[in-house]
Amino acid sequence: MTMEIVVCIKQVPDTAKIEVDETTGTLKREGAEVKMNPFDLSAIETALQIREATGGTVWVISMGPTQAAQVLREAFMMGADRGVLLCDPRFAGSDTLATSYTLALGIRTAVKNPQLIICGKQTTDGDTGQVGPEIAEFLQIPHVCNVSRLVEAREHALALMVDLQEMLQKVQVECPCLITVEKDIFPPRLPSFRKREEARHKLIDVLGCSDLETGDPGCFGLQGSPTHVEKMFPPVVDKPREIWTGTGIDLAERLVDRLQRMKLWLPRDH
Amino acid sequence: MTIKLVVDREKIESQAQIADLCPFQAIEFDGADYSISAACKMCRLCEINGPPGAFTFVEETQWSREQGEWSGIAIFAEQSSDGIHPVVLELLGKARELAAQYPQPIFMLLIGNNLESSAEMLTRYGVDELYLFDHPQLEDFRIEPYAAVFETFLHRTRPAVVLVGATPIGRSLAPRLAARFRTGLTADCTELQIQAECGLIQIRPAFGGNIMARIATPQHRPQFATVRYKVMTEAKPVQNGKTKIYSLPIDPSWLLSGIQVLQTTRRGRQEDITDAEVLVVAGRGVVSAKDLSILEELANALEGQLAATRPMVEKGWLDIKRHIGLSGRTVKPKLIITCGVSGAIQFAAGILNSECIVAINNDPEAPIFQVANFGLVGDLYEIVPLLTKTLQSTRRSLS
Numbered sequence: 001m002t003m004e005i006v007v008c009i010k011q012v013p014d015t016a017k018i019e020v021d022e023t024t025g026t027l028k029r030e031g032a033e034v035k036m037n038p039f040d041l042s043a044i045e046t047a048l049q050i051r052e053a054t055g056g057t058v059w060v061i062s063m064g065p066t067q068a069a070q071v072l073r074e075a076f077m078m079g080a081d082r083g084v085l086l087c088d089p090r091f092a093g094s095d096t097l098a099t100s101y102t103l104a105l106g107i108r109t110a111v112k113n114p115q116l117i118i119c120g121k122q123t124t125d126g127d128t129g130q131v132g133p134e135i136a137e138f139l140q141i142p143h144v145c146n147v148s149r150l151v152e153a154r155e156h157a158l159a160l161m162v163d164l165q166e167m168l169q170k171v172q173v174e175c176p177c178l179i180t181v182e183k184d185i186f187p188p189r190l191p192s193f194r195k196r197e198e199a200r201h202k203l204i205d206v207l208g209c210s211d212l213e214t215g216d217p218g219c220f221g222l223q224g225s226p227t228h229v230e231k232m233f234p235p236v237v238d239k240p241r242e243i244w245t246g247t248g249i250d251l252a253e254r255l256v257d258r259l260q261r262m263k264l265w266l267p268r269d270h
Numbered sequence: 271m272t273i274k275l276v277v278d279r280e281k282i283e284s285q286a287q288i289a290d291l292c293p294f295q296a297i298e299f300d301g302a303d304y305s306i307s308a309a310c311k312m313c314r315l316c317e318i319n320g321p322p323g324a325f326t327f328v329e330e331t332q333w334s335r336e337q338g339e340w341s342g343i344a345i346f347a348e349q350s351s352d353g354i355h356p357v358v359l360e361l362l363g364k365a366r367e368l369a370a371q372y373p374q375p376i377f378m379l380l381i382g383n384n385l386e387s388s389a390e391m392l393t394r395y396g397v398d399e400l401y402l403f404d405h406p407q408l409e410d411f412r413i414e415p416y417a418a419v420f421e422t423f424l425h426r427t428r429p430a431v432v433l434v435g436a437t438p439i440g441r442s443l444a445p446r447l448a449a450r451f452r453t454g455l456t457a458d459c460t461e462l463q464i465q466a467e468c469g470l471i472q473i474r475p476a477f478g479g480n481i482m483a484r485i486a487t488p489q490h491r492p493q494f495a496t497v498r499y500k501v502m503t504e505a506k507p508v509q510n511g512k513t514k515i516y517s518l519p520i521d522p523s524w525l526l527s528g529i530q531v532l533q534t535t536r537r538g539r540q541e542d543i544t545d546a547e548v549l550v551v552a553g554r555g556v557v558s559a560k561d562l563s564i565l566e567e568l569a570n571a572l573e574g575q576l577a578a579t580r581p582m583v584e585k586g587w588l589d590i591k592r593h594i595g596l597s598g599r600t601v602k603p604k605l606i607i608t609c610g611v612s613g614a615i616q617f618a619a620g621i622l623n624s625e626c627i628v629a630i631n632n633d634p635e636a637p638i639f640q641v642a643n644f645g646l647v648g649d650l651y652e653i654v655p656l657l658t659k660t661l662q663s664t665r666r667s668l669s
Contacts, residue, residue, distance in 0.1 A: 130445035226454030
């Protein structure tokens with residue numbers, strides 16, 4: 001049996017260029033440039049490293065409009081084998097739950113026996129990092145988040161270092177499973193120009209709502225999304241801009257007082 | 271339940287055929303028909319080992335819930351290496367604020383091993399009901415056992431709101447449960463408000479903090495939210511609080527996991543400056559490498575980290591990983607204190623998204639004062655040690 005590795009990737013706006021329309025509170029999307037979510041590059045690299053160790057096939061899967069195929073092609077140029085695009089107007093407006101549900105069904109439909117699913121730590125647009133664990137729940141497989149190092153990859157199990165901030169865990173997880181990887185787990189390889197030609201000829205499977213097994217239309221897109229964004233608004237900018245002069249002790253005490261009041265420093269015991 | 275079990279009577283030839291199929295004796299026979307009792311743990315062994323087609327799991331797609339049956343606020347009391355994670359008291363502070371507006375109970379879930387002292391501590395903070403799941407095999411975080419316990423707790427308490435700290439464990443656990451209950455989760459909330467019918471308004475930054483989003487979960491319960499650490503105000507202890515404590519038994523099937531924790535290494539704070547919430551930055555105003563120690567003391571007092579401008583890194587005084595600026599790292603801490611940094615644009619570009627910028631520089635014309643929220647004009651060699659001392663004495667006076 002060969003190892004089927006699936007990487008979930010996403011096309012995101014170039015965040016530095018995002019602006020909010022002050023009157024309507026909506027995003028100014030026009031002309032916004034897009035790119036692959038930078039965290040996903042590390043996820044793809046991890047998949048490629050594991051494939052190099054165990055053999056197998058690396059799938060990349062994305063949900064989005066037709067132009068999201070671009071990130072799948074980029075993944076091909078890094079060395080991914082197969083691509084799946086979940087594309088259907090009925091997927092529009094998906095929140096995390098609907099997105100995870102759709103991706104889980106997409107994986108189950110396209111990949112017969114997925115052994116390992118890899119997600120980036122988070123996206124730069126949603127920033128939530130919760131799609132991975134939700135996919136794992138829908139597929140009823142274990143998941144491990146914050147994987148910072150791949151210790152060993154075998155066909156049926158992975159040994160991993162997990163960064164829980166306050167502690168490091170070394171774990172072994174059986175496949176099938178889902179992992180989300182930290183950005184610096186591996187430096188992602190650059191797209192290869194030799195592979196660019198190959199990538200151009202590779203086919204991408206495009207799946208819509210009706211292609212997914214047990215696809216209930218009520219579970220997709222806006223209709224299948226429990227959370228509703230009621231409003232987007234620019235953060236309130238009421239930041240002070242003050243220049244202080246005085247004796248050293250005056251300045252020090254004044255600053256400590258301000259930091260406390262702004263909750264930037266709390267004098268608690270540890 | 272995310273899935274349910276369907277029995278096809280026709281595929282079962284005799285009762286004997288399925289007698290030992292279920293380890294939990296959840297398959298019941300009333301003489302005419304088979305049914306699945308509440309003892310079912312969804313282990314799927316009947317589907318795998320039973321007569322082909324007799325037992326099938328079907329995904330349930332019932333998405334809407336009666337809102338009225340869900341009320342109260344549940345909090346996941348995450349254990350950290352030294353007791354309860356401080357974010358838990360912050361969640362409780364917020365929950366008490368919300369419960370004061372619309373009176374409702376506050377439930378707390380504590381999972382781990384040897385929980386007595388943590389439980390005792392929490393009873394002093396105004397929790398209505400505290401649920402303990404104490405077991406040696408719950409010592410380490412593994413997703414399946416923690417999720418199984420959490421699920422049991424939620425079925426028992428049926429809260430309208432579930433609050434979880436946006437820690438690595440919280441961000442792994444909360445989405446798992448939200449998907450299990452087919453409900454909404456808003457990650458990394460920075461503000462929460464409550465409305466009638468226990469409706470939760472969740473506010474969070476989106477697109478790297480350029481925009482705030484106001485999010486509701488109108489039709490589904492419970493409403494899950496993870497909340498960033500050090501955003502909400504900690505709960506204060508209450509006088510004669512009455513906390514009911516429930517220590518619940520662990521079902522062995524909850525402990526089944528595909529994950530084995532081989533080793534756990536406890537460690538201090540994050541070492542990467544991009545993750546730090548507080549940074550103290552050394553600039554050219556620091557005249558010798560050994561003087562970095564006074565900045566380091568300030569960083570320690572603030573539980574922050576030391577970073578530097580390019581010239582300091584080039585001199586080899588600090589590791590390149592600590593370099594802030596266009597050619598180094600971009601940081602977004604809550605608080606950044608620059609010491610003797612002039613504030614060239616290459617540096618300033620790397621700190622502009624910080625929540626609060628404090629600059630200490632003896633040149634009132636230094637460009638850093640254009641971007642600072644608080645500009646302290648003076649000698650860093652005088653101000654920095656005084657600042658450290660003031661922080662330390664403030665902490666002591668409160669303890």
